[in-house]
Amino acid sequence: MSPVTIPVFFAGLAVCYLVERFKLFGYGAELPELVRKVLTDYDKKNSEKRTQQEKAQLLIQALIGIWLIVALALHLAEVGIIGLSVIILATTFCGITEEHALGKAFEEALPFTALLTVFFSVVAVIIDQQLFGPIIQFVLQASESSQLSLFYLFNGLLSAISDNVFVGTVYISEALSALQEGLISQSQYEHIGVAINTGTNLPSVATPNGQAAFLFLLTSALSPLIRLSYGRMVMMALPYTIVMTLLGLLAVEFWLVPMTHWLYEIGLIAIP
Structure with a gap:
């Protein structure tokens, strides 16, 4: 190739x-400067409100993203199995246990x-x-x-x-x-x-x-x-x-x- x-x-x-x-x-x-300022202020406000649990969820999602890249690059499993593992890991470690909460991700x-x-x-x-x-x-x-x-x-x-x-x-x-x-x-x-x-x-x-x-x-x-x-x-x-x-x-x-x-x-x- x-x-x-x-x-x-x-x-x-x-x-x-x-x-x-x-x-x-x-x-x-x-990006207009005013729009950038609004986005920056919004991000700063959310970062200040973010709890330790939410920070842990973001860290877990980043690690799962790395797993996805490595697994696809090295062909560690079939693509469908890798995708399923991402769904399982993300929902499990982020505490998603309700069916309705899970369904929103697919809308x-x-x-x-x-x-x-x-x-x-x-x-x-x-x-x-x-x-x-x-x-x-x-x-x-x-x-x-x-x-x-x-x-x-x-x-x-x-x-x-x-x-x-x-x-x-x-x-x-x-x-x-x-x-x-x-x-x-x-x-x-x-x-x-x-x-x-x-x-x-x-x-x-x-x-x-x-x-x-x-x-x-x-x-x-x-x-x-x-x-x-x-x-x-x-x-x-x-x-x-x-x-x-x-x-x-x-x-x-x-x-x-x-x-x-x-x-x-x-x-x-x-x-x-």
């Missing part, structure tokens, strides 16, 4: 600096959950009807050098329409089937896996449909308060979409295979 992700990461940082520095695409807004996510259910249904139909079959066959009939960029582009296009995780799941399952049928080699399968992974994550920032975090923000109660519409999110994501998509495509096309071979040679990754 690093031959693609590292240059894209630094390009993303450069875009972030430029749009903030020159106030492009709706970025670079400054914000209800619109987002409804959309996820729709996405699940769409993907289930796609898998059952094998709607991605013609695209997969078209890509697999291309030369090995062209397969990576085609997988990247098709994944990126579909991931901007539907959730990137679901699209990536369908494509990687089809690629695995091609490997098991002997249509591609193990080495090509691993390269395709990188192309699929990056293709589902980089171009998918184009719309809130593609990234679950964007979709959650759009459906949250905060969205109307900050005047965040679907069109505004697309516009604000546009510079990142263009830069990261194009650079990711260049990396997949020209750098992925030679850099992977070099990493094999120096022993940083194991030969399958």
Whole structure:
């Protein structure tokens, strides 16, 4: 992944600096001093009233946040199990014992959950009807050098329409089937896996449909308060979409295979 992700990461940082520095695409807004003073006074007042129990709860929540990051980074368990452990630890150590108090934590996510259910249904139909079959066959009939960029582009296009995780799941399952049928080699399968992974994550920032975090923000109660519409999110994501998509495509096309071979040679990754 690093031959693609590292240059894209630094390009993303450069875009972030430029749009903030020159106030492009709706970025670079400054917090008015009066608003900052109100927020500061409010925080100071709440901090003075905070009890030892509330301070302990904040500390526990911070530790649980660290556990979440470490567990996901090191793949210590399945994602669902890690999420469940966070819920259990947070409710247990923060003293949440009433069902109604627990239910409030899920109210914000209800619109987002409804959309996820729709996405699940769409993907289930796609898998059952094998709607991605013609695209997969078209890509697999291309030369090995062209397969990576085609997988990247098709994944990126579909991931901007539907959730990137679901699209990536369908494509990687089809690629695995091609490997098991002997249509591609193990080495090509691993390269395709990188192309699929990056293709589902980089171009998918184009719309809130593609990234679950964007979709959650759009459906949250905060969205109307900050005047965040679907069109505004697309516009604000546009510079990142263009830069990261194009650079990711260049990396997949020209750098992925030679850099992977070099990493094999120096022993940083194991030969399958």
